[in-house]
Amino acid sequence: MTKENNLTPDVIIKSFKDKFKTKIIDAQIKKKPAGSEKKEAIDIWMKVDKSVFKNVIKHLCDLQYPHLPVASGNDLGKNIELIYHFTLNFDKRLEEINLNISVELPKSKPEIETICDLIPGALITEREKQEFLGVKIKGIPDDRRVFLPDDFPKDVYPWRRDEKGLEKLYKNLHEVKK
Amino acid sequence: MKFSMLPSVFTQMFKKPWTNKFPAKYAPDNTTQFLADVGAGKAELIPPIETPPNFRGKIKYDKEKCTGCKLCLKVCPCEAIEFKEKEKKIKIYLSRCCFCSQCNDICPSNCLSMSDEFLLADIDPYSKDLIVE
Amino acid sequence: MSQTTKTTYHIPIGPIHPALKEPVYFEFEIDGERIVDVDVKLGHVHRAVEWASRKRNPIQIMYLAERICGICSYCHPAAFTLAVEKAADIQVPERAEYLRVIQAEVERITSHALWAGVAAHEIGFDTVLFLTWEMREKLMDLTEFLCGNRVTKGILTIGGIRRDITSDMVPKVTGVLDYLKDNFERLRKIFLDDKTIKMRAQGAGILTNDNALKLCAVGPTTRASGVKKDVRVGQSYFAYGDLNIDYVTPDTLTGEVNGDVYDRIIQRLLEIKQSIDLIEQCLDKMPKGDITYEPKIAKVLNQLKKAEGEGVGRHEAPRGEVIHYVKLDGNEAPFTWKVRAPTYNNILPWIPMLKGEQIADIPIVAASTDPCMSCTNRVGIVKDGNKYELTKEELHRLSVEKTRRLMR
Numbered sequence: 001m002t003k004e005n006n007l008t009p010d011v012i013i014k015s016f017k018d019k020f021k022t023k024i025i026d027a028q029i030k031k032k033p034a035g036s037e038k039k040e041a042i043d044i045w046m047k048v049d050k051s052v053f054k055n056v057i058k059h060l061c062d063l064q065y066p067h068l069p070v071a072s073g074n075d076l077g078k079n080i081e082l083i084y085h086f087t088l089n090f091d092k093r094l095e096e097i098n099l100n101i102s103v104e105l106p107k108s109k110p111e112i113e114t115i116c117d118l119i120p121g122a123l124i125t126e127r128e129k130q131e132f133l134g135v136k137i138k139g140i141p142d143d144r145r146v147f148l149p150d151d152f153p154k155d156v157y158p159w160r161r162d163e164k165g166l167e168k169l170y171k172n173l174h175e176v177k178k
Numbered sequence: 179m180k181f182s183m184l185p186s187v188f189t190q191m192f193k194k195p196w197t198n199k200f201p202a203k204y205a206p207d208n209t210t211q212f213l214a215d216v217g218a219g220k221a222e223l224i225p226p227i228e229t230p231p232n233f234r235g236k237i238k239y240d241k242e243k244c245t246g247c248k249l250c251l252k253v254c255p256c257e258a259i260e261f262k263e264k265e266k267k268i269k270i271y272l273s274r275c276c277f278c279s280q281c282n283d284i285c286p287s288n289c290l291s292m293s294d295e296f297l298l299a300d301i302d303p304y305s306k307d308l309i310v311e
Numbered sequence: 312m313s314q315t316t317k318t319t320y321h322i323p324i325g326p327i328h329p330a331l332k333e334p335v336y337f338e339f340e341i342d343g344e345r346i347v348d349v350d351v352k353l354g355h356v357h358r359a360v361e362w363a364s365r366k367r368n369p370i371q372i373m374y375l376a377e378r379i380c381g382i383c384s385y386c387h388p389a390a391f392t393l394a395v396e397k398a399a400d401i402q403v404p405e406r407a408e409y410l411r412v413i414q415a416e417v418e419r420i421t422s423h424a425l426w427a428g429v430a431a432h433e434i435g436f437d438t439v440l441f442l443t444w445e446m447r448e449k450l451m452d453l454t455e456f457l458c459g460n461r462v463t464k465g466i467l468t469i470g471g472i473r474r475d476i477t478s479d480m481v482p483k484v485t486g487v488l489d490y491l492k493d494n495f496e497r498l499r500k501i502f503l504d505d506k507t508i509k510m511r512a513q514g515a516g517i518l519t520n521d522n523a524l525k526l527c528a529v530g531p532t533t534r535a536s537g538v539k540k541d542v543r544v545g546q547s548y549f550a551y552g553d554l555n556i557d558y559v560t561p562d563t564l565t566g567e568v569n570g571d572v573y574d575r576i577i578q579r580l581l582e583i584k585q586s587i588d589l590i591e592q593c594l595d596k597m598p599k600g601d602i603t604y605e606p607k608i609a610k611v612l613n614q615l616k617k618a619e620g621e622g623v624g625r626h627e628a629p630r631g632e633v634i635h636y637v638k639l640d641g642n643e644a645p646f647t648w649k650v651r652a653p654t655y656n657n658i659l660p661w662i663p664m665l666k667g668e669q670i671a672d673i674p675i676v677a678a679s680t681d682p683c684m685s686c687t688n689r690v691g692i693v694k695d696g697n698k699y700e701l702t703k704e705e706l707h708r709l710s711v712e713k714t715r716r717l718m719r
Contacts, residue, residue, distance in 0.1 A: 032397055036405050036598060039552035043397070043623065067540065068527050069625070069656065072636045072649035085623060085634065089545070091538075094552060096545035098623060121527030121659060125651075147354040158362060166362065186497075187438060196445075232474070234459040249609055255367070255374035278374050278465045283473070284608045 007064060007089055009044055009097055016046070019059060023049040043098045050103050054113045057101075061118050064088055066099070071125045073133045075160045079104045080133055082112065105135065114139045132159045200226045229294045234277045236295040237270060239310050243289035244268065250281035250290070262311075269311040273303035319347050324673075326355045335682070337673075344669045349662045364648045369395055369469060369615050370608065372648065376635075377463050379650065380683055382425065385418045386628035387635070387650065388467045393548060393624030394637040395469055399615055406600040407471040408550040409593050413484075414457070414466060415549070415626075416586040416593075420491070421450045422629035423579045426681050427498070430576065433674040434511055439501055446494055453487045456480070469611060471603025481594060488587055495584065502576055512573040516664045516676035519570055526659045530631025532680045534560055535578040536570035542627040554592050559585055572679040616643055628653055630681050654682045 013027045025047040031040040048056050060066055066086040074081040083102040089095045105112060114137050115122050127146040129135050134157040145152075158166050201223045206212035215221040229235070246266030251259050258274035259281065282290045300308055319342045326334035334355035340348040360379055364372050376387040389411065396403065424447040431439035451461045458464040458474065466473050476484070502508060518528070523536040533540055539558040543551045559581050561567075561574040568574065605611050621638040631653025640646040657680050664676055 030397075034403075034548050035408055035550040035552040036596075037553050039547035041546050041548055045621075065524065069529075069632060069634045070636075070649065070651035072647065074638065074647050083636070085636070087545075090540050091545075091558075093544055093557070094547055096542075098546075098625070100623065119527065120525050121656065123659060124655060145354070147357050149354060158359075186442065196448075230456045232459055233455070234465075252368070252612070253370055253608065255371040276374065276463075277460070279459075280370065280374070280465075280608075286609075 007097070009042055012044065012063070012088070012097070012099070013046075015063065016056065016059065020048075020052055020056065023052045025049060039094060041098075042096075043100065045100050045102070047102050047104075050105060050112065053103050054115070057115050057118060060086065060099075066119075068119055068122055068125075071122070071129060073129055073135070073159060075133070075162070076104075079106055080110050080135060081105075082129065082133075082135065110135045112137060114141075116141055131157075133157055134160065134164065198224070198227050200224050226297075229296070233294045233296075234279050234292045236272065236293050236298060237275065237277075237279075237281075237310055238291050238293050239268070239270065240289040240291075241267060241311075243287045245287055247286065249284050249286065253280050253284050255280070267311070269309065271304070272298065272308040272310065322670075339665075339670075339673075341670065344671075346665050346668050346670070346673075349665045351658055351661060353658070361648055361650060365644055368612060368643045369645065370612060372645070373467065373469070374465070376650070377465065380652070381462055382422055382683060383418070383628050383630060383633075383652075384463055385414060385467075386626050386633045387652075389415065390624040390626040390633045390635040391637070391648075392467055392469050393626065394622040394635045395615070395624075395639070397622030397624065398620040398637055398639050399618035399622075400620070401470050401604060401614075403470055404601045404604055405550075405598050406475075407602045409597040410472050410476060410602065411467070411549045412551065412554070413476065413590055413593050414464070414472075416590050417450065417454060417457075419586050419629045420583050421447055421454070423583050424450065426579060426629075426678075427502070427576075430675065430678050431502075433678050434508060436508075442501075443498065446491065446498075449487055449490060453484065456483060468603060468608075469615070470605055471601070473602075475602050484590075484594070488590060491583075491587055495580075495587075499580060502580060508576075509573065511675060512576060512679075513569075513571060515572045515668060515672050516679060517569065517571045518660055518664050520568075522660065522663050523570070526663075527656050528631075528660045529653050529656045530628075530681075531575060531578045531582065532631070532657050532660065534558070535568075535574040537562075537568040540632075542625050542632050546625065548626070550593065553596065554589060556585070556589065572675060575679045615639065617641060630654060630683055631657060652683065654680075657682065 009029050013029075017024055017027070027044065027046045030043045030045065032043075033040050066088055067090055069085055069087065071082055071084045073083070081102055081104050083100055086099040086101065088097045088099060103112065110133075112135060114126060116126065116139075123140075123142060124146060126137050126140055127142065127144070130137055130140070130143075131145045131148055148158075155164060156166060157164050202212070202221070203224075212221060216223055244267055246261075246268075248261055250268065251261060255278065256274045256276050258271050258276075260269045260271070262269055277292070279292050282292060298308065302308075319340045322339045322341055324337040324339065326336045336352040336355065338350040338352075339346050360375060363375060367375065373388045373391060376391045377384050379387050395401075424443050428440040428443040428447070431437075431443070454464065455461050457476065457480070458466045518532065518536045520537045523533045523538050528536075528538075529540065537560055539560065541558055542548075544556055544558055559578065561569075561577045561581070564577055564581060565574075605614075618639050619641050621636070624635045624637070626633050633653055634651045636647065636649040637645050638647040660680070661677065664680075665673065668676060
């Protein structure tokens with residue numbers, strides 16, 4: 001299901017930069033060889049401003065429908081960073097490209113739009129970010145918790161490293177044994 | 179209606195089963211009496227199957243070669259090794275060990291090795307058989 | 312006579328799972344015997360594994376990753392080492408890459424043999440369960456010979472592999488491969504030529520090509536619906552870039568793709584054949600050399616302590632694609648470690664697969680996607696609901712009874 005038949009990393013980055021100009025903050029290509037013949041695996045790391053996030057994803061779906069394994073998150077002190085890992089070109093031998101798009105949200109207002117209308121398979125990973133990092137995802141079809149039990153305290157977000165993290169609930173194993 | 183498994187079922191009825199009947203053919207009624215009989219020579223224990231070479235069983239510790247560098251503590255994933263400050267030697271708790279043998283690989287003086295003993299069940303996790311020092 | 316309207320009623324199933332021995336909670340809305348809607352709840356075996364990594368250095372995390380799941384205990388350390396090697400820019404020697412491929416393929420055959428037995432047990436064919444698990448015992452003996460242990464292998468390390476396959480070990484490996492090739496024909500005849508399995512499996516639990524793409528399904532579940540997604544073929548990692556490998560879809564055997572349970576059985580049997588072929592290619596082509604890039608582990612730990620960067624590691628496990636994300640920032644423990652197991656993405660496809668099926672088909676459809684709940688949830692608190700529940704024995708009995716009915 002490809003509209004353009006050869007999407008190399010340079011072509012991809014150029015198409016995003018042409019459309020969104022300065023809102024793409026940074027784009028890097030990394031290659032790693034493996035095996036005896038040293039064929040390379042390609043990664044693209046892109047940083048995007050949060051105001052154009054939904055349009056970037058729509059542009060990507062028009063370019064070629066991606067595969068979304070998971071989205072991961074980091075707590076960077078003042079901001080929360082969400083990284084969406086996509087894969088393109090997955091039906092050709094040795095031409096897969098990993099595209100990692102990262103967005104930064106300030107902790108005072110951690111909100112972002114959902115992509116479930118474009119990629120329905122993103123439902124479980126968005127629910128996981130809501131309960132583990134405290135990000136509010138606007139327009140998500142299903143709002144419940146996915147991994148934590150329902151009687152877990154409401155304001156505690158396990159992946160954060162500040163006062164809303166897990167430090168108070170943690171018990172040291174060796175102390176309990178005594 | 180044809181059953182494609184029927185020939186296999188017939189051949190299976192005449193084959194000897196694979197199971198090795200360790201330690202005895204049927205479970206004994208009185209375990210301590212059975213062990214006393216084995217000691218006196220009246221009953222026989224069937225041995226378990228041989229382990230392959232390089233099997234990771236109970237850990238063996240050579241106390242003289244140890245230099246007290248504490249590298250094995252750094253790399254144990256289960257925190258099963260304790261350091262004795264005064265003697266500068268280590269103490270290993272087998273009830274926490276996961277038999278990964280990572281401490282063998284990192285030790286610079288090669289004083290740790292894995293034997294092929296695997297019959298280690300015990301009632302008390304801190305009994306003498308389960309502490310190596 | 313007064314008019315009565317027919318309404319649907321809800322049946323909760325779980326957390327004791329019907330098709331596999333792991334806890335998942337389903338809630339079905341049923342009209343007579345047909346399923347109208349499905350809802351899935353997870354979280355029963357969540358164990359805080361990612362949080363436990365914040366106090367450990369990368370070599371200790373390898374053993375933590377191995378214990379996320381018992382059946383797929385090689386794929387999580389494999390994806391973790393790929394991610395760390397990308398983040399810290401470590402180059403692995405060539406012989407180690409080929410050895411890693413051999414271990415991965417042995418694990419794949421073991422897992423598919425286990426699945427074949429479980430699927431046959433759900434239909435009601437217990438004899439086939441014991442036959443496939445007898446084949447699996449030979450593979451477990453081979454694993455014990457190569458790695459030292461049957462299940463938690465402990466054979467990977469950052470920058471290489473811990474044990475070599477020397478030339479006096481190779482005859483044993485080829486002996487087991489010959490035994491598998493002889494028995495493969497027997498297995499194929501039982502699964503694919505038997506009328507009962509065809510009756511139960513054809514037309515049940517269909518996942519269309521369109522749904523599989525949109526819901527981002529992975530692994531044999533999506534390849535059986537015709538979508539060509541396989542990390543080993545698309546990306547060059549370990550030594551897969553040098554080997555002769557191609558996408559396997561059911562139309563290589565039958566000529567058409569339906570996306571039902573029967574196609575998934577064909578898909579997994581064809582993958583066993585592909586794995587045997589890959590191991591033989593590796594044993595022929597393996598070069599000589601070292602097996603790790605640095606034999607002294609203390610130096611590896613020092614290098615990782617100073618490294619900074621982020622990396623994504625992807626590997627094709629027997630159930631699908633495993634992806635790990637690691638961020639190193641100059642401390643002993645990594646800053647972030649995110650694990651995503653393959654069953655995570657295969658849960659949403661259950662909903663279109665189960666709508667319109669009968670209750671007695673639930674075990675075989677759910678088992679055909681090969682779920683592994685311990686991989687999916689990673690922190691554990693088990694709670695008991697106090698609603699009326701259909702237990703695992705009830706569902707299994709219903710499934711076996713349907714087979715007996717169809718046989719008459």
